[in-house]
Amino acid sequence: MPELPEVEVVRRKLEPQLTGRTIRRIVTTEPSYFFLTSPGTLKRRLRGQTVRGLVRKGKYLSLEFDSGNTLLLHLGMTGQLFMSGASSLRLLQSTAHVALSPEAQPTFVTDKHTHFQMYFDDDRPHMLFRDVRKFGKVKLLGTGEIDPRIAKLGTDALKADPEALFRACKSRKTAIKNVLLDQSVLAGVGNIYADEALFAAGVRPTRRAPRVTRKECGRLIAALQRILLRSIETGGSSISDFVNPDGEDGKFQDERRVYARTGEPCCSCSETIKRLVIGQRSSHFCPHCQS
Ligand SMILES: [Zn+2]
Structure with missing residues (x-):
């Protein structure tokens, strides 16, 4: 997608x-x-x-x-x-x-x-x-x-600021993963990028949103924007049927740390990457690196 x-x-x-x-x-x-x-x-x-x-x-x-x-x-x-x-x-x-x-x-x-x-x-x-x-x-x-x-869309993910995410987290009783995917909070964040940003920020996708700190929101937004920009640079992800207008496949899927790597070792600590369903979407995370 x-x-x-x-x-x-x-x-x-x-x-x-x-x-x-x-x-x-x-x-x-x-x-x-x-x-x-x-x-x-x-x-x-x-x-x-x-x-x-x-x-x-x-x-x-x-x-x-x-x-x-x-x-x-x-x-x-x-x-x-x-x-x-x-x-x-x-x-x-x-x-x-x-x-x-x-x-x-x-x-x-x-x-x-x-x-x-x-x-x-x-x-x-x-x-x-x-x-x-x-x-x-x-x-x-x-x-x-x-x-x-x-x-009804929230701020575009590339322009989002950590404080807005922190406020959104405080008012929602759901898992942080669901807040990241909520298009009225951050527009344009999909499953792959949410999982990768959560890994980079060390936050487990199941964590209740009100328990995510201001500092972690800062890390999440920074990670999200870095990953999104990197993906744009490499032509986007082509895990799905996406084809970029030059007819080239995107290269980002080669840089995934957790997404769709269930059962493989974490690139940082070698613990096995786990998969859970949150809000009907697959979530991939490292139980050791993310709390
Ligand atoms: Zn790990």
Whole structure:
């Protein structure tokens, strides 16, 4: 599932390729729950709009237009947003991880999962939104309109401050892991990054939130931001179906200390990494290093 770093990688790659361009035509698949705005309305209202920028809050992307309208994009579980010409083995639904030279990787061909395509009034590549499981979303917002999903998000995790986390912890009777995943507290933190930050800060995911100290909140936010930035730098995680717009797989999964390492030795103390389910999500931690 694409998380904050993956979405930010997409934003950084696509924004310079979209800004200043004017939409000529929208091509979609049939109406479905993928489209929060109907395909017909998207085709009619997006034509002629000029892109001003692509911004991110949490895991949401907003394509902003000169008109003041915004196209809200969410990648869901398996969404892939990229420009035509991108090539990737994953896009070709190959399960084999065969290393091919860039020249040998065929260019992506539009398939039934390519739900949304945006063509511009020039000859440069067009934008595609492909989503196999269709949990992704596309919604057009009018000028000044704010989607309730965006309105309820807390501070973006990259901009969060320790004091706000500390206050949120004091008022919640749940495990710290649940507070970190609560999008109304910190927008964009997913399971992998929460587990890794808890390990780096030495805090056990099951600890009751009110018992996390101000100092530990400082360590958690610092660790979270360091890990998120590092993941952005390396192209995001590709544990799931994420593919970055260059068609390269992210490299962050090679740097995991606890996430999905159940039964393996802790890299710091050699104790066995444990797994527990907290709030219906898997949590991975070292019983020795985290208290
Ligand atoms: Zn350990």
